[in-house]
Amino acid sequence: MTSINYSNRFDANFVRMVEEASEQRLSQCYQCGKCTAGCPCTFAYDYPVNQIMRLVQSGQKDTVLNCKAIWLCATCESCTARCPNNIDVARVIDVLRHMARREDRVAISEVKKFWDSFLKSVQTNGRLFETGVLAGYIAKTGRIFTDLDLGPRIAPKGKLSFRPHKVKGQAEIARIFERFNKGVIS
């Protein structure tokens, strides 16, 4: 544990950016812990949800953007649905992921790689190609044993297609990504 000097370790700009991007008022959080109480993934987190909210409230940008928990959140919305102050907590977590990604400080690279692989598939095919995503993910992470045991269970069911379903308007979807990457809207 490190002690925090609030006089010089409070990043007000960070608080403001999170508030703007998430359209939530963080000062409304009174730390009742209901989000943590209902979160199914708390056991896997390094910081429980209420502490993530507290860290953002307190302008502790480095700690919160470097934490693992934001990458383990499954966006099940139980925090948002139950917050007594109507804060969309899941959206705040989403925003923290966006910021961490932009600053290149993703604490759990597997998640990012899996998602990147997913989005890449969408960008190239217009639709998700499940088998391709899995293959891409394995290639990036080197985790060849991932779900290897499942193959024999689905293969005979005709659920794994080995060719992507391309969309006719694939170029249109690629353009969405292109414009986005060019920063058309920034």
Place this chain on the structure above:
Amino acid sequence: MSVLTGKELRIVGFLCNWCSYGGADTAGVGRFVQPTDLRIIRVPCSGRIDPLFIVKALLNGADGVLVSGCHPRDCHYSQGNFYARRRLEVLKHFLPVLGIDPARFEYTWVSASEAQRWQKVVSSFTERIHKLGPASRLENTALPDGLEKRFAAIASGELPSDGKAATRLEELKDRIHEFLPDLDIVIGWQRGFDALHNTPLFMRSAEDLEKLVWGPLNIHNTATYLPSLRGKKVGVVVKGCDSRSVVELLQEKLVDRENIVVFGMPCSGIVDLSKIDRALRERGTGIGRVQAAECGEKGVTIKAGGQEYRFAMEEVAADKCFHCEYPNAVLADHLIGNASPSSSNGKISRQLAAFDAMSLQERMAYWRSQMDRCIRCHACRNACPLCVCKDHCIAQSRDPHWISQEDTITEKLMFQVVHAVHTAGRCTECGECERACPMDIPILAMKRQMNRAIRELFEYKAGTDPEAVPPLLAFQAEEKNIHEGVL
């Protein structure tokens, strides 16, 4: 001094003491920061707010007016805000008629405990007014070229008709003759100083009956004289439109049903003498030189300056007669036949449509140019069947001080607005005000616009049902057509 130039605009607030003034206090106690423009006038209840205060403020320099009262059902006086809601909503519809942006006026509800809401109301209203900028002032507006012509669109359409008009008079005389002995007086029409100008006739005896005339020149609204004859047994001959005034007077308990005997005549339209005058002048003569006039089924034949002129009824009929819904009396003890009503085409008149087509700026300029002619003779008021203040009319008494003695366009317009607001939901559009105006100022247009708002909001037409309560003297806890609360 007053508002800080460049920083503030002039915003006047009327707040009820119990809810909103308290809410503004609570906001102050809670240090809820607000823009500084608003000046608050405290009144006991939103029901105390005469819409004319708001017009007065807006015509005299306010850029915005905000009214706030208790939430519906939460009025300290139970019902004040319900009345206020109707009156203020009507005003909101009426302001654009004067060329005032209705967004400059808002009414809302804030309770004494809603400090934050008050802050939001003040902030968003002030922001709205700043977006609109300073209001244009009546005296500074200029009329764009050609506007008057655009507005002077001639009314047209179908007129009511009565195939037996020629024989009606004798029938009427017989009927009056029969009842005259029981009556102190019967009001009808007679020939005036020339062949065109018929005037009211007050019949007391059988000889008077001989002077009675009937036809499109019987322009005057006979109902106008009823309130001043209160206490007497009065018979009154009415056209359809006159009968609506009778009904309205009954509704307002300004005359007593048991003292009135109504003789209803089927009407096939009356003439507008201004139109005849204009038409004669276009032909190089004038209404002052009329020697003889005759009205027949085909129209009006006039002999003036030795020449004979023929006009079709469609050319010279009063605007109100086109698409007339009530050519027959809506209430009569003795109905002398029936006219066939002209088909109402369901559309607003061309005059109103032309008015609608004007921008707010143009409307204000239009009234400026029109009211400029007003000589404050108050003939409009004298002719109005609903104007019953007599000697106490604020136009002369200036008590209450709604109007000053200043001879400005604003004050002249203010009088017309007072008239329109006072007759809101009561005016039957008989048109006597405009007919009586020696300066031909189209003041009826203002009232027709007001009536339009009343019709849209309350589905109500004045003077058609003696039992009905005029809409501004009543309310509903839930108003079907009022959806307030934008702030």
Place this chain on the structure above:
Amino acid sequence: MRIGVFVCHCGSNIEGTVDTAAVARAALGFPEVALATDAMYTCSEPGQDAIVQAIREKGLSGIVVASCSPRMHENTFRRAVERAGLNRYMFEMANIREHVSWIGKDREANTNKATELVRMAVEKLRRNTPLFSNKFDVTKRVLVIGGGVAGIQAALDCAEGGKEVVLVERESSIGGKMAKLDKTFPTVDCSSCILGPKMVDVAQHPNIKLLACTELKSVGGYVGNFQVELRKKATYVDWTKCTGCGQCMEKCPSKKSEDRFNERIGVTTAINIPFPQAIPKKAVIDPASCRHFLKGKCGVCAKVCPTGAIDYEMKEEVLTEQVGAIIAATGYDVFDISKIGEYGAGRYPDVITSLQYERLLSASGPTGGHIKRPSDGAEPKTIVFVQCVGSRDKSLGRPYCSGFCCMYTAKQAILTRDHIPDSQVFVFYMDIRAPGKLYDEFTRRAMEEYGARYIRGRVAMVYPQGSKYIVRGADTLLGTNVEIEADLVVLAAGAEAAAGAPALAEKLRISYDPYGFFVESHPKLRPVETNTAGVYLAGSCQGPKDIPSSVAQGSAAAAKVLALFSKDKLESDPQISRVDIKRCVGCGKCILTCPYGAIKKIDFRGEPKAEVVATVCQGCGICTSTCPQGAAQLAHFTDDQILAEVNALCRF
């Protein structure tokens, strides 16, 4: 007119953001202003003296004070000018604190605005006229609505003060919520032992007329002279004959009536006396479950009643009472816990409210004072209490703190450990709010002496697993989520405004806040008065309150009533409408729109005219804005006075 203007600094409250000296200087330029000055605290004794002195020495005939809201000090200053010999209505206030200095920091704009408000006040004052009150008689009887502890206290104090009291209660017995409690904090004394004797006093007091099973139907009139209509519900038992012996309850074959007194834990007989100490102790038939009413045959109670009190034909009655004052003491309702789906109340029988738990603890309750689970009657060993259920929760529209839940939860934790020594008690809390005498010490005892385990965090969900309930909450101090296998879950349900409170407020013409609680005249200085003269508040109808505060308010409201009744005549407010008979055309539009029926038609030399009944007029001014002739004018808010204000703001 010679006008004096006093601009108040209010310490730094106004002077901090308004240049009061500049305002006073500007005021000197306004018409008829003879004196203008600024002062530190105008409302203080020296401040008021300065006004009195100036009136006497400078011969002033009207005063403007620019300071706080007139809702705060108008009366203070009116009395001051009266002391100096002026009529109290020759006074106006400009609100430059709440409406100026406190809502913005721009000194230039504030100073300018304050000056304008003073100009407006001066222009209004120039058109003021002296007004004089009338005197009228007072009916020295008081109506108390609600027989909970606040209403009981108010009724007893008024009765002891020698005034007649009509106490109406919606249920069949008085006692309210307190009668349902087992013990009370922080002394843990027996609720019925301390309330019971007071209830008996009510029944026996010669000055109290107790009407149970009765509700307010309508209120007419005004302070000193209210006419009240009361609706007495059909009880189907003639209470003049019923002795409360209870034989009918023993024999009643229908046991399906919802047991409201026991907070619907279990059911009760169709003919019922809610609890042994009930006052009045009279039986009532619930037609919703009585076989006579449902099937047309039964009549057991009628057969067994020794006094023949049963009357199946009884009808609702409307009673009329004349009173001079009304005290509303209608209490609160318990938040409906089934609105929080994640806690499963309504679906899971062992998730209950604290008030239901109180009935399980009470010796007169359905379990005879033994704690048993509603589902299977087993004695629970692990009991979880959850605080702030329906309190401090914006998502439920209940952002306020109910105030007493922390305390009663601590009490219930202590009682639980007393009843079942081998039980485990957990309390989920957000903050402990215990700011009363001996309160915090009490919550500490629950933890330190009774071993209640307090966990700082809210609960996210409750769900059954086998015969237990998994309570999943957070321990924010540990920074994790926690699960407890509980036998019984007690939700500390918050207080909300009683159902029907807004409707009652409308009848009484008092205000209510967005949550339905009645609004007092001033949150600090007039806590039991309302904005309607003669109507007072006591207890939780004004906001959640514990027993000591409710009792204190009951007494306070009674004191207000007794002070009102100490005068034989009341002075009417002269700010009422008058009709100028010359202008009146007798159209009756004012009569039609007056909400009070305060204007009547009179005959004046053969012509109809309107006339205001001074004692009935409340001064709303609807008639003034209705009358096109300007004949009806509300004194102190005439057309001319308001026009002067409009012109002062717009024409300069």
Place this chain on the structure above:
Amino acid sequence: MIKQLAYYPGCSSLGTSREYDMSTRAVCELLGLDLKEIPDWSCCGSSPAHSFDHSLSAALSARNLALVETMGLDMVATPCPSCLSNLKTSSHRMQRETFRDKVNLLLDKPYMGSVKSMSVLQALIEQVGTDTIAAMVAQPLTGLKLAPFYGCIMNRPSEIMEFDDPENPTSMDRILTALGAEVVPFPLKVECCGASYGVPFKDIVAKLSGKLLSCALDAGAEAVVVACPMCQMNLDLRQKQLAKPAGVNFEIPVVYFTQLMGFAMGLPESRLGFDKLCVSPALLLSRTLAAAS
């Protein structure tokens, strides 16, 4: 009367949840819901997109909603709650003009905001109704004890999803009851199964999904009924993976509610794809047939 709705199958319909798509189409056809597949629909981006950027995510959804507008329809149904959540969240946020303009800058064809999205479940409840469903039952599922599992995002947050109760939804319960089955009280109806973390973090899914299956068994369920491809995959396909940490061999069928509807309404099994499930419900289903005959 035939009601027309646009249909957005979602990517998993082409792979892991074929049987959901098949049975949905078959059942809707039978019940007179005319599902018009959006021509050339594309992926909504699912969680990876909204975790990446909200405008990009909204654009991927909005492209499909704009296609619905081109079809001249104002309602779209999707079987997949994850797709639904994205479609609904995007339209909800795009009600704000500034955000809508921003998202439309990414698109070839702007989305005007006129489409209402709903789940197939909601469409069946609101456009067909349980009375009609009950009337169409040919072989009631009498005696079948079922645990309806709605998953976490089908009804949450309620401000956006605007359907059924967020904590105790009952729409699927009502359908199953209409089919003649017995619905067991299943308290973890809306808990998270671990969603897409099956790939990177099997242990998280094992824990969450394992708990759900245990709870279903405790409640006496013979099968878990789902409305989400992700839930189905985690609970069925991964059931063997879950068994070890939980120490239980679950062997409990996890079926789509549309499959059961089709079965009860007598549709041929070839259109329902029971063979695509890992834990076969064949035994259970044959029992109801036996009971019926």
